Amino acid sequence: MKTILTGDQLALTIKRLSHQILENNSDLSEVCIIGIQPRGVWLSERIAQEIRSLRPETSLQYGILDITFYRDDVRNSLPVANQTDIPFSVENKKVIIIDDVLYTGRTIRAALDALIDFGRPRKVELCVLIDRRFSRELPIQPDYSGKAIDSIVSQRVKVYWKENHGKDEVVLL
Amino acid sequence: MRLSTKHLLGIRELSPQDIQLILDTATQFKEVLQRPIKKVPSLRDVTIVNLFYESSTRTRISFELAEKRLSADTINFTASGSSVSKGETLLDTVNNILSMKVDMVVMRHSASGAPHFLAKHIPAAIVNAGDGINEHPTQALLDAFSIRENLGSLEGKKIAIIGDIMHSRVALSNIYLLKKMGAEVTVAGPPTLIPKHMAEAFDLRVEYDLRKALEWCDVANVLRIQLERQNQVLFSSLREYNLAYGVKRSMLDSLGKKILVMHPGPINRGVELDSDVADSGQSLILQQVENGVAVRMAVLYLLAGREVQPTTI
Structure with missing residues (x-):
């Protein structure tokens, strides 16, 4: 087991990602942030919170999206579906999809399909905490990346969140 | 899973x-x-x-x-x-x-x-x-889903299943499901339409008085009188059935509480359910569908x- 990010580093990374999102999007009214269920939501909640504290005068459009029914392997594993809550229209908006770990890219492929069923966004960007580079099975790359790591197939990246696991940490198993 | x-x-x-x-x-x-x-x-x-x-x-x-x-x-x-x-x-x-x-x-x-x-x-x-x-398992599942949506859960809820219990596959599936999920069940209807030993077989209550069943329950699931499955005369006429077991507005209003009314459809209006009940805000029928x-x-x-x-x- 190897620590990729400690609690302090994770906090700094989230701050940086939030600032980068703001840097690229001065007008937040045209932006919506959507966390991918289940594990991307821990990260998206933190980023949304950070952005709200940096821009308290604007209301951030924030939603969560479950992609279970859009997975290309759905019939093999029948994962339990989680809640989807997108209480606004994504039509013509700039959507930033947030997930914790980008690996094969298949989850994001499913997320794009799911998102399009809610309308036609003007632009979609991807923000991830950990980018397991060189392991993609689809042509998908992040626009905002917390940390890029090199890993092999047998390894697993595990992200712990204080709200759920009692500590903030990212490790490679 | x-x-x-x-x-x-x-x-x-x-x-x-x-x-x-x-x-x-x-x-x-x-x-x-x-x-x-x-x-x-x-x-x-x-x-x-x-x-x-x-x-x-x-x-x-x-x-x-x-x-x-x-x-x-x-x-x-x-x-x-x-x-x-x-x-x-x-x-x-x-x-x-x-x-x-x-x-x-x-x-x-x-x-x-x-x-x-x-x-x-x-x-x-x-x-x-x-x-x-x-x-009729999917009917029971959607009935349970509708109850859960309105009352939060099934556990401890009181459900009355009213009408032709004998010929109804909806009744049997509902009884199995509600008992498995910890709800209390009463079946109500004329004695000729309720099989013998129902209470012992399923650990539920049997009631022959519609008013008592409605006073007891949180949800009344009213079943269709299945005219196509009546090969012997089990009640004398549809009008008499309506007078004794039809769910009526006046009776619901006199209960002193607001119960929910469900029906698996198709409704025999004026037989098991009067129109002013079926089309009221208490009815979950279209929500069920x-x-x-x-x-x-x-x-x-x-x-x-x-x-x-x-x-x-």
Whole structure:
């Protein structure tokens, strides 16, 4: 087991990602942030919170999206579906999809399909905490990346969140 | 997560965990049905045949919509106008359909146990859409979903099932489900329409006085008087049935509490349910129909799992 990010580093990374999102999007009214269920939501909640504290005068459009029914392997594993809550229209908006770990890219492929069923966004960007580079099975790359790591197939990246696991940490198993 | 069974033959074969999983999955599908594009690609490689040996409006349309919302391919088969009239047996018909590479069978049949018979002889997953006077599992699941949606949970809730208990597959499936999920059940109706030893067999209450049943319950599930299954006279006339067991506005208003009224449809207006009850705010009838699609999507989705080892991610 190897620590990729400690609690302090994770906090700094989230701050940086939030600032980068703001840097690229001065007008937040045209932006919506959507966390991918289940594990991307821990990260998206933190980023949304950070952005709200940096821009308290604007209301951030924030939603969560479950992609279970859009997975290309759905019939093999029948994962339990989680809640989807997108209480606004994504039509013509700039959507930033947030997930914790980008690996094969298949989850994001499913997320794009799911998102399009809610309308036609003007632009979609991807923000991830950990980018397991060189392991993609689809042509998908992040626009905002917390940390890029090199890993092999047998390894697993595990992200712990204080709200759920009692500590903030990212490790490679 | 998978169901503990390969088929949905009845609620009798399901565990409380299975029922919970179906209802929770249905909640997510109900959200899908509110989206601008009410469709997900989950079952786009699955073909489903709807085999209806008995007439049906709601159930058949509901299953077909559920299949289409999951992107499955569907074939509809109705016994009238098919080779059934030439004497082809049920097993032959189904085997012929399956040889055209069909993955799942949704079936309704007037003979109790017909889907159980098929399940023993064919490899496809079978969903019972009503078999004779045995079970109608998806109706019970959507009733439970509707109760849960309005009252939060099933546990400890008091449900009265009113009417023709003897001939009703909806009643039997509901009793199994509600007892498994910890609800209290009373069946009410004329003694001629309630089988003997019901109370001991299912650990429920039997009530012959409609008013007492309504005073006791949180939800009244009113059943249809099944005119097509009455081969002997079990009550003297429809008018007399309505006077003694028809749910009426005046009676509901005099209860001093607001109970919910459900009905599996089609309603015999002015027999088991008066129009001013069926069309009132207390009635969940159209909500039940709406929830039926989400619940059937959940059932089909959960039965469509492939038999492979899940790959580690």
